[in-house]
Amino acid sequence: MPTARDVAKLAGTSNAVVSYVFNNGPRAVSAAARERVLKAAKELDYKPNALARALSAGKTRSIGLIVPDIANPFFAELARAVEIAAAERGHLLLIGDSATVEEQERRLMESFIERKVDSIILVSLLDEPDLKPINVAGLPVVALHPLSAGQHASSLTIDYEEAAYVATRHLLEEGYQSIGLLNGPLDSVGTRQHATGFERAVSGTSVTISRRASPISRAGAAEVALEWLRAADAPRSIYATTDEQAHGVLFAAYTLGLNVPDELAVIGVDGTAASEFSVPPLSSIRQPTQSIANRAVEILVDGNVDADGDKTIVNELFDFELIVRKSSRA
Amino acid sequence: MPTARDVAKLAGTSNAVVSYVFNNGPRAVSAAARERVLKAAKELDYKPNALARALSAGKTRSIGLIVPDIANPFFAELARAVEIAAAERGHLLLIGDSATVEEQERRLMESFIERKVDSIILVSLLDEPDLKPINVAGLPVVALHPLSAGQHASSLTIDYEEAAYVATRHLLEEGYQSIGLLNGPLDSVGTRQHATGFERAVSGTSVTISRRASPISRAGAAEVALEWLRAADAPRSIYATTDEQAHGVLFAAYTLGLNVPDELAVIGVDGTAASEFSVPPLSSIRQPTQSIANRAVEILVDGNVDADGDKTIVNELFDFELIVRKSSRA
DNA sequence: AACGAGCATCTAACCGGTTAGACTACGCGG
DNA sequence: CCGCGTAGTCTAACCGGTTAGATGCTCGTT
Numbered sequence A, B: 001m002p003t004a005r006d007v008a009k010l011a012g013t014s015n016a017v018v019s020y021v022f023n024n025g026p027r028a029v030s031a032a033a034r035e036r037v038l039k040a041a042k043e044l045d046y047k048p049n050a051l052a053r054a055l056s057a058g059k060t061r062s063i064g065l066i067v068p069d070i071a072n073p074f075f076a077e078l079a080r081a082v083e084i085a086a087a088e089r090g091h092l093l094l095i096g097d098s099a100t101v102e103e104q105e106r107r108l109m110e111s112f113i114e115r116k117v118d119s120i121i122l123v124s125l126l127d128e129p130d131l132k133p134i135n136v137a138g139l140p141v142v143a144l145h146p147l148s149a150g151q152h153a154s155s156l157t158i159d160y161e162e163a164a165y166v167a168t169r170h171l172l173e174e175g176y177q178s179i180g181l182l183n184g185p186l187d188s189v190g191t192r193q194h195a196t197g198f199e200r201a202v203s204g205t206s207v208t209i210s211r212r213a214s215p216i217s218r219a220g221a222a223e224v225a226l227e228w229l230r231a232a233d234a235p236r237s238i239y240a241t242t243d244e245q246a247h248g249v250l251f252a253a254y255t256l257g258l259n260v261p262d263e264l265a266v267i268g269v270d271g272t273a274a275s276e277f278s279v280p281p282l283s284s285i286r287q288p289t290q291s292i293a294n295r296a297v298e299i300l301v302d303g304n305v306d307a308d309g310d311k312t313i314v315n316e317l318f319d320f321e322l323i324v325r326k327s328s329r330a
Numbered sequence C: 001a002a003c004g005a006g007c008a009t010c011t012a013a014c015c016g017g018t019t020a021g022a023c024t025a026c027g028c029g030g
Numbered sequence D: 001c002c003g004c005g006t007a008g009t010c011t012a013a014c015c016g017g018t019t020a021g022a023t024g025c026t027c028g029t030t
Helices: A006-012 A016-023 A031-044 A050-056 A073-088 A102-114 A133-136 A160-173 A189-202 A217-232 A243-256 A273-277 A290-299 B004-010 B015-023 B031-045 B052-055 B073-088 B102-114 B132-137 B160-173 B189-202 B220-232 B241-256 B273-277 B287-303
Strands: A062-067 A092-097 A119-124 A140-142 A154-156 A176-181 A210-212 A237-238 A266-268 A283-286 A315-320 A319-325 B062-067 B092-097 B119-122 B141-143 B154-158 B178-183 B210-214 B237-240 B265-270 B283-286 B315-318 B322-323
Touching: A006 A189, A006 A319, A016 A031, A016 A119, A016 B178, A031 B210, A062 A073, A062 A102, A062 A290, A073 A092, A073 A273, A073 A290, A073 B073, A073 B092, A092 A102, A092 B073, A092 B092, A102 A133, A102 B178, A119 B178, A140 A290, A154 A160, A154 A290, A160 A176, A160 A266, A160 A283, A160 A319, A160 B015, A176 A189, A176 A217, A176 B119, A189 A210, A189 B287, A210 A217, A217 B273, A243 A273, A243 B273, A266 B092, A273 B015, A273 B220, A273 B241, A283 B132, A290 B241, B004 B031, B015 B031, B052 B178, B062 B189, B062 B273, B062 B287, B073 B092, B073 B273, B073 B283, B073 B287, B092 B102, B102 B132, B119 B220, B119 B287, B141 B287, B154 B160, B154 B287, B160 B178, B160 B189, B160 B210, B160 B237, B160 B265, B160 B322, B178 B241, B189 B210, B210 B220, B220 B241, B237 B241, B241 B265, B241 B273
Parallel strands: A062 A092, A062 A119, A119 A140, A140 A154, A154 A315, A176 A210, A176 A237, A237 A266, A266 A283, B062 B092, B062 B119, B119 B141, B141 B154, B154 B315, B178 B210, B178 B237, B237 B265, B265 B283
Antiparallel strands: A283 A319, B283 B322
16 A cells, blocks of 8 residues: 555655645645646555544544434434435444443444544434533534433434324324324433323313333334234324334234224324335324434534534424325325 | 553553553563553543554454445344444444445445455445455455355355245245246346246246346335236236345235235245234245354454465355245235 | 573654644745 | 745654564573
């Protein structure tokens, strides 16, 4: 592998000039010298060593993304969107899968910090992820889920309360007389938002409601739904807080021989590509994944400094879209 | 951030000793000195700078994984498996998504090489991925798909010909009189293996066969399947070469009101977790994802040197498992 | 007492970039 | 014709580790 010194030698200059050329350096370079350097670089197929550059510049041009479960299509789509956004700005994305294990989440943070990523995008299932290691290292972070009020960090997310409200209203408007809420397994800000929106939508109506919580997985949701749909409080329609859970419900309905939507309506949240092709197609609240990803990368890469030059934290809510498909249209 | 020199100063030694302690260095260190260094390191919360270490040692302890589509659950599960295997050996995994675009695949290779990953795991949809950049950089590679005979590289994969044979035989044994092959879109080693296995299974029988090719996505497969199932050569059963395509077929059947498996049987390949929860549950050839991932990382990290000390290339075939579910059991 | 072996440690070069400071040459104003 | 500003270049220090070579010291031999 040729180094900047090799190129300099061939071009008859010093390695400083090579650096100036490749960075439109802090110093000007004569047209002639630039020419010779570029020619020499091409001849040797010179590629600056990213490690050395990062060491002295203190920037690695890489972003760490931590997701709870890369095998969940929503997070996979999100990861892809973030990678696209990062690549557009010449950044590399490192993806870490915490497998919804708190300990693993922390390990990934440490690992990313050791590897000197420039910033971190976090999707945690935890209410109050421990951002201490990140803050100690002085890295900018953006969470892609709601944070509790006390957390001093940026977050980009849709308004889950409003999403729950809209989805539940949709079921009401379709005329379902009993509605169930299938929420996530933890008592987090997100789950509370879902519950609040759900309650707001049904309050003042005469519909029967019931609730369950399940893991964010098809298997977990299917298991809970099987019990639920056989129970006395089995609802005629279900708002599931993720598409994965909704798919689990669809599976449970199939297993019990319930026709969807004639005997059970289902709506989820996330709007993954797969929801369009399930049997039957799944109604869902679609998240603007690419917009969120773009904004996250923008904030982290271009920095987010206010008039005073301070880094500011932002907490932005994104618009979502209600997609009505067969699973909830009687 | 404290450096090794800071630790050395506090411990009253030179930075070399600090390095020796942290690496069980190439030189011995007295118990007393080791003690003082560790104490000082703890006091300062010293973490060796991975960048500097990588620069001088020439090893980054990271592996690059290139997949054609991280939003495809099979590749997501594979990525997760590789990450687990890599983490076990203290390596970090970088995941790149080529979006099945050849140009993007090459860009990812370059990007990984620039970032000095120690090795690369490649899942290409291409028959003959261009490994030149990797070879020039002298990095070990493992492909997780069949390579054409001429390719001088390691590969770990199941035997798709045998998989196709087993799946097709299964449909025959279930008594279906017409069988369709839904293959991938390219003329690659993999698609030829599927075709060969399919042909071997049906040869000598009197079943009617037909074929189609579609992209490896639900949407693409659904579109092709819709046309196919309405055509004159519409089969009674379909062997799809991936689960994603099989799910597209299930969707097409649903759209056309065809009962699965009574009017159409479907079987896929990959055995993703989602296949267990589709409507109806999908029969599939399950790949030993974690075993393949473990072996890939083992080969790359621990090296794969034969008796002569040469790096050898390995081409291993893994066992798969036929999972029969409702989609193909009449 | 003298010498070699072996251990522990320190010094300094090195990995391959970046960049401030020193230096040269040139053009222009006075 | 001199002085100064500036563009262009080079030298060398620096980022933070790793590690070979040099050094000093102790201990066992003869």
